[in-house]
Amino acid sequence: MMRLLVVTDAWQPQINGVVRTLERTIEELDKMGVQTTVLSPADFRTLPCPTYPEIRLSLTTPVKIRRIIERIKPDAVHIATEGPLGMLARRHCMRTHRRFTTSYHTRFPEYLAARAPVPLRMSYAWMRRFHNAASGCMVATDSLEADLASRGFRHLMRWSRGVDHKLFNPDYPRVLDLPRPIFGYVGRVAVEKNIEAFLALDLPGSKVVVGGGPALEDMRRRFPDVHFTGPKVGEALAAHYCSLDVFVFPSLTDTFGNVLIEALSAGVPVAAFPVMGPVDVISNSGTGVLDNDLAAAAKAALSIPRDRCREYALRFSWEASARQFLDNLIEAMGEESARLPVRVAAE
Missing domain, CATH: 3.40.50.2000 (Glycogen Phosphorylase B;)
Structure with missing residues (x-):
């Protein structure tokens, strides 16, 4: 069984697209024989993010992150966010020459510019440096890939999204008693x-x-x-x-x-x-x-x-999304993918 470590600064109880995507991807990966461990703010003491208290920032050290990763001994590492945990995991992987992947979920330069007078050029320079250290940076759409490529981002890989067709269906009774439309x-x-x-x-x-x-x-x-x-x-x-x-x-x-x-x-x-x-x-x-x-x-x-x-x-499924994610992991690992369990790599 393949052991995957997902490092994310966005996790439960947050309700957003990043958390939902990771949750559903991990569920589908489990069916494919991938054992996933999530390293998240739930594992550490946290502080509220300035101007956005619902987001918790983890308080930890490089030594703690190193010990956790060495204990888990993952076959693959995916860093989902650019927060404190993502930065420390990236640092460890680079120092130990371990390949890893990232994903670009959020346009933080634009988000930051909406709250503070920070030039997009500076924010994108930092984001580019963060993601270009990875063997692969997963992006969801053609538009995002083209935009990031024009800004100097490398090793871009496509990772689309899915939807729970059983949960989100047209058959629920209407619960809003308001003037229409x-x-x-x-x-x-x-x-x-x-x-x-x-x-x-x-x-x-x-x-x-x-x-x-x-x-x-x-x-x-x-x-x-x-x-x-x-x-x-x-x-x-x-x-x-x-x-x-x-x-x-x-x-x-x-x-x-x-x-x-x-x-x-x-x-x-x-x-x-x-x-x-x-x-x-x-x-x-x-x-x-x-x-x-x-x-x-x-x-x-x-x-x-x-x-x-x-x-x-109905064209969008979480199963297809997770398969694409797994294929990206294996491709990004290059020669190291030969060490993965044959059952997973051959599917």
Whole structure:
């Protein structure tokens, strides 16, 4: 059995696309014969991240990280985030000449620029240095790969995403008793998600925001006519998707947008800006409308058949996503992959 170590600064109880992607990938890898250990903030004392207390920053040392990795003796190491744990694991791998992979989940330079006057050039220089040390950096879409390649990122590998078709399906009863049509957003309520671009739109019916985050209370005060549900998970989340007439995705900084295919799997058409993420996921599928005029996109999406959205979403599976991830690991290890269990490497 292959032993994989996943190092991530984003983990439970956080609710976001990174955590959901890692959870589902690990579940599928287990079925493929991969034994995964997660090194996360749950293993250490933590401090809240400034301006974003829901994110916990681990307090540990290089020596502790070295001892943990040496005890686990992983066949492969994947560093999912660029936080304190990711940096320490990267340092250990480089000092011991151990190959490792990374993944580019979050456009931190843009996120940081939304909160502080930090030039993108400086942020990307640091991110490039972090990821170029890896044997492979996994990215979710064509647009992201092209963007990072133009900035000097190397060893880029494709790793798409999946959706739980059983959970996110069109058959839940509608749980929102609001004037229709209902336009909704699902995800973190934070400044970098550009939610205000949705909330300020002149649209008929109702607007709904499902999720929590550092900007939630401020948004509630500023937009009293919007229905904020707070965070939802599992079947409650799936039922809220089903209650929407259009899923509005105002983000300009996401690398993929797992919520896009969750909405589609629930039979809900998408309205979004024509930017990275929506351009790759929606493309020419006819399941959404991409327009710089977000209000126009939202209204036009009302005419899209819900069964078309569901059918398109069935193309995305977590099994295929995990297989792609595993293939990337084996490729990135190069000659070292010969040491992996034959059953895993040959599948």
